[in-house]
Amino acid sequence: MADKLSTDPYKGVRDFYPEDMAIQRYIFDTWANVAESYGFERYDASVLEPAELYRAKTGEEIVNEQTYTFRDRGDREVTLRPEMTPTVARMVAARRRELSFPLRWYSIPNLFRYERTQRGRLREHWQLNCDIFGADNQYADAEIIALAYHILKKFGAQDDDFVICVNDRGLLNEYFSKTLALNEEQTHKMYKLLDRKEKIATFAEEASEIIGKPLDERELNGLMNERLSACLAALGELGVRNVEFRPSIVRGFDYYDGIVFEVFDTSPENNRSLFGGGRYNNLTTLFGGDSIPAIGFGMGDVTMRDFLETHKLLPNLAIGPRVMLLVASPAAIDEAFLVREEIRGHDIPIAFDFSGRKLKDQIAQAAKRNIPYVIVVGDDEVASGTYTLRNMSSGEEVRGTIAELIEKIR
């Protein structure tokens, strides 16, 4: 066929075949489980958002160049959401009068960004978002960071596999404006420079140039205020010890205005930022009304999977049914059809091959797919009512009626 269709997905997005989907679900389920243990409630929203939502805080340039934004036929500008924080702020602001604060909310949204096509750069990912609204104290700060910590622990990570770096934008603001007496432009430049600190060798020179004298790096590293120290103390009480103050953690988003944090992988092969978050007490004012204090973080599936693979933390995940019936003769298909329904009625995932393929091919397929149990259904079995259940990994076999075998499988 000359004009046959391509089987490739759209550039920069992923297909999830069952083996990848099993990993995806394992990650999502673990995220949900730990978030719910902290009393977080799940919400969601559409991937389509009015483009205005991102203009105010994300900046015109990013909306135009780094997001999927288009005009619908009603001439509305619509964006495939690049991050979840503006959405959750919108939803909370909309029902601020009915909602019970403090609010603990989580979501696992699909996010999109327009990337120039490059090897390995994806245009979509999924991200766990956890936020606490309506509480501005060290307990809320520490809870959000402890939640992030316990998610990594739940995946099997050890304390020395990662480090949590925290900072307080308020602390830096005060240091720049009061101690160093910098003006707004200088402050802005210092933030940009700090954000690049770990990647450049010329930090000291560039800092001197901005502030007009050498920056005292010991003074910068020794900064501390009451709130940050209360937060670190609370984390210590909870047993979260791989935390350190790092003044270069400023995070890119405009809306952060308090505690910010970033978690880094400590392994030499994957030594990079895993995810981060921070406090954004004033974002909801975009929608009118008083501000609702908030703190949260976002953790992406692609980065998470890389981390789990780097540290060999991915378990062997089951895909497919627990039991496969092997149909030994064409005459036995009818019986297999009924046996399957009987076993399935006990909430045991079970399938069979109704294509009439050879028995040895059916066994080979069950082995290839790591099916835990098989039961042969042939003329003898149908006549006698006695079947054989085989454990595919141990090779152990048990004979009995279907009712007896159901007991064995459960």
Add this chain to the structure above:
Amino acid sequence: MADKLSTDPYKGVRDFYPEDMAIQRYIFDTWANVAESYGFERYDASVLEPAELYRAKTGEEIVNEQTYTFRDRGDREVTLRPEMTPTVARMVAARRRELSFPLRWYSIPNLFRYERTQRGRLREHWQLNCDIFGADNQYADAEIIALAYHILKKFGAQDDDFVICVNDRGLLNEYFSKTLALNEEQTHKMYKLLDRKEKIATFAEEASEIIGKPLDERELNGLMNERLSACLAALGELGVRNVEFRPSIVRGFDYYDGIVFEVFDTSPENNRSLFGGGRYNNLTTLFGGDSIPAIGFGMGDVTMRDFLETHKLLPNLAIGPRVMLLVASPAAIDEAFLVREEIRGHDIPIAFDFSGRKLKDQIAQAAKRNIPYVIVVGDDEVASGTYTLRNMSSGEEVRGTIAELIEKIR
């Protein structure tokens, strides 16, 4: 604020606040549970697909007018997928050599369509998609229909709450071409007319006009072939009895070419089509290579929720944590913070209000949110190490150490 942002979502899409999200998850979990009991494996793909994928079978007009289709900056035409079948056919065709057939796959994708804005017309929904690839026999046909049946049963529906109407496009094709000797144009018109049969009063007149003589409706209703009757017999064996042959079931999609079915709500208030599906043995040939026979269906979340509400089948769903700590004095917050972590360590979802609000307001909030248990943490409790666990629905109270209360909650 003059230029404050709207809190409305984009036109035609939904926000899922926790109470709606709980219903959504209940529907998704039930779908997944029954599909997996039949050995179906979960897959997924991005909502972004190349627009070409829909042109071939869906038609240029639908792609242009009823989908979200836009050009990206690489001048690629991209569509927010309006249905999942082309995607799953693409994925199966891409790995036809490695995959084990028969393949049972399911997915719960988000789908989009461009609708003129009208009250109650949504532009997105979620849909369970179940498909069997690589098997063209009555067992595969019956299994797909039985799966759809058992999903409704799992939600608590009774046999007389819905009816499953089946037809075979092959049967109609033969009747039109051989028995009635219609040409292609007449056949096409008859399909269009049958699709509208239940909605119009002029079916007989219009049919006569197309075929040039009165249509024998008894003959039409009495049609049957070996395959359809084998499928109905297999369904009977599985105990699926609310099934009937209905020649007006043709389904809109171009790619159906065998058994088609549609499930109708029988309640007088909601007497309408719930969902449907059918056999599409030739869709994969669009991607080159031999055809891979396939049958499947799609079941939407909006329709499903309407059905559950109409038949009062939605259970009372838990939202939020199982336990709420009530902090009786500001001095007790530190202790509450640690007690929470101790209980949470036993996989019990638990939260507390660290805002310093009055105790009676905290109790009122726990009651409003239907939290099952509360534990008061005050100065006396901290001093004595003895706490009171209150069951919020029965009013029953138990005193003990935190370790003892954990046993009570589990």
